[in-house]
Amino acid sequence: MVMTSSSVQTAAGFVYDQLRKKIFEKALVSGQRLPEVAIAKELQVSRTPVREALRRLENEGLVQIIPGWGACLASPTRQEIIDTYEVREELEIMAIRKAAKHITPLQLCRLQEQIDAEHETFVNRNLESYLTVNDNFHIIIAESSGNNTLVGYIKNILSRTFVQMIFFESFFDFDTNPSLEEHIIILEALKNHDEAESVRLIREHLRLSMEGLKTK
Incomplete structure (x- = not known):
């Protein structure tokens, strides 16, 4: 059977969805x-869609593809995490x-909405939603600074810590969300x-947040 370009994209x-779900x-x-042959056999597809899915995950920083060796999940080191958080801070x-001086009532309301959503995602133990809401809280603060260049830099550094937290975040080990109270008092x-x-x-x-990451 010859697969069309649309069927390859669908596969x-x-x-991509199956691998991303397993990661989260x-x-x-x-x-x-992440051997292509094994993944293709497990998901009953050809290697072509597996290769495309791995490239997409690589673009998101979740996978590393090494020529002549293959693909593997990203593996940030402890020092890389420390360096990233140093810049992020x-x-x-x-x-x-800047936000403390210029933040508007609407932006304060948006921060409260993220806090409410963060509580819900933690209760549901949805890691992807939790990390997205967490990032949104910090992005809104950045936007409240009024400096669009700064917003861009912060979004970039958040994309790095997002990947690090996927692999090393330990919030599933807690009965309550340790960052929620911190966000509440920041908002105040x-x-x-x-x-x-x-x-x-x-x-x-x-x-x-950095100390809570479970790294080797």
């Missing part, structure tokens, strides 16, 4: 090899300093336009 989407459910571990402190500081307190809280929040 590639299926493989932690059925696959950081650094694990400086960017987010800059953003929250922003409501009060308290720049010094906002900076102190975001620095502490990011430190605890």
Whole structure:
């Protein structure tokens, strides 16, 4: 049977969804090899859609493809995580300093909406939704700074920490969400336009977030 381009795309989407689901459910571990032949056999597809799905996951930073060796899940090192959070802290402190002065009632409402959504996603134990909502909270603060260049840098660094948290976030081990209360008090500081307190809280929040990642 000859597969058309549309059927290959459909199969590639299926493989992509299945692999991504396994990653977020932690059925696959950081650094694990992803052999095309085995995946194709397991999902009953040809190698072509598997290859396309792996390339898509590579573009998202979830997979590494090494020529002549094959694909494996990304495997951020402890030092890479430390370096990333060091940069993230400086960017987010800059953003929250400005946000404390300029944040609007609408932006404060949007932050509250993310806190409400964060509680719901944690209760449902949906890691992907949880990480997305968490990022949205920080992006809204960045947007409240009024500096679009800074927003772009923060979105970029968040995409890096998003991948790191997929593999090493340990919030499933807790009965309550450890970051929710931190977000609540950050919001209160922003409501009060308290720049010094906002900076102190975001620095502490990011430190605890990094220390909570389960890395080797």
